[in-house]
Amino acid sequence: MKYLKHLFLAVIFLTHTPMAGPAPKKVVIVLPMAHQALDAIVSGFSKRLTELMPGQVMIRVENAMGDPTIQQSILKKLNQQKVDLVVPVSTQTALMAAQQIKGRKMVSLAAMYSEKERRQAGITGVLDEVPIQKLLQFYRKILPQLSHLTLVCSDSDKVQKEAAEAIIEAEKMGIQLKVLTVHTRSDLYAL
Numbered sequence: 001m002k003y004l005k006h007l008f009l010a011v012i013f014l015t016h017t018p019m020a021g022p023a024p025k026k027v028v029i030v031l032p033m034a035h036q037a038l039d040a041i042v043s044g045f046s047k048r049l050t051e052l053m054p055g056q057v058m059i060r061v062e063n064a065m066g067d068p069t070i071q072q073s074i075l076k077k078l079n080q081q082k083v084d085l086v087v088p089v090s091t092q093t094a095l096m097a098a099q100q101i102k103g104r105k106m107v108s109l110a111a112m113y114s115e116k117e118r119r120q121a122g123i124t125g126v127l128d129e130v131p132i133q134k135l136l137q138f139y140r141k142i143l144p145q146l147s148h149l150t151l152v153c154s155d156s157d158k159v160q161k162e163a164a165e166a167i168i169e170a171e172k173m174g175i176q177l178k179v180l181t182v183h184t185r186s187d188l189y190a191l
Helices: 002-016 036-052 068-080 091-100 115-121 132-142 157-172 185-190
Strands: 025-031 057-063 085-088 105-109 123-126 148-154 176-182
Touching: 025 036, 025 068, 025 091, 036 057, 036 105, 068 091, 085 091, 091 105, 091 115, 091 123, 115 123, 132 157, 148 157, 157 176, 176 185
Parallel strands: 025 057, 025 085, 085 105, 105 123, 148 176
Antiparallel strands: none
16 A cells, blocks of 8 residues: 555656646758858858757758758648748848748848838847948948949849949949849859
8 A cells, every 4th residue: 555655646746747847849941052151141040049048949951952942832731730930031021031931930031121011010120241341441442443333133023122222322322333133043154
């Protein structure tokens, strides 16, 4: 009877005492493609988050490999999974995530969007882009004789708007800016 009492107390103790702390928070980083700069952003964010929350987060990176269809599939899949935080990297990924994912916390990296878009989607952003005026001032400082500059960019609306702003800012500084637009990665090789 004495052993039965101890067994009973052990079962009660084990079932009512947590064996470990709370489950780690699940964080999924959605990367549009592998790229040295994007990989560095993901690495820095992941490292800092694990430093701030040691043992409390489990980070997974989903890479869309430059394919918007794969990216959309990843985001749809995240809607069905239990994820505590979605971290889209880049403007296009953040905006697509805002449309696809509902009811999840999001922190975007390396993305720019309007305050209206941010509020509607409930996104918190970590902005890291340098305004074109400051970038041109930096170029002018390190290359005082700079008179011509070529900007190679994608054909997205956001980038084209920024390229137009860059032309205006460059003209103010006496720099002739030429913009070359590429539609796909393979266009880069033709330049």
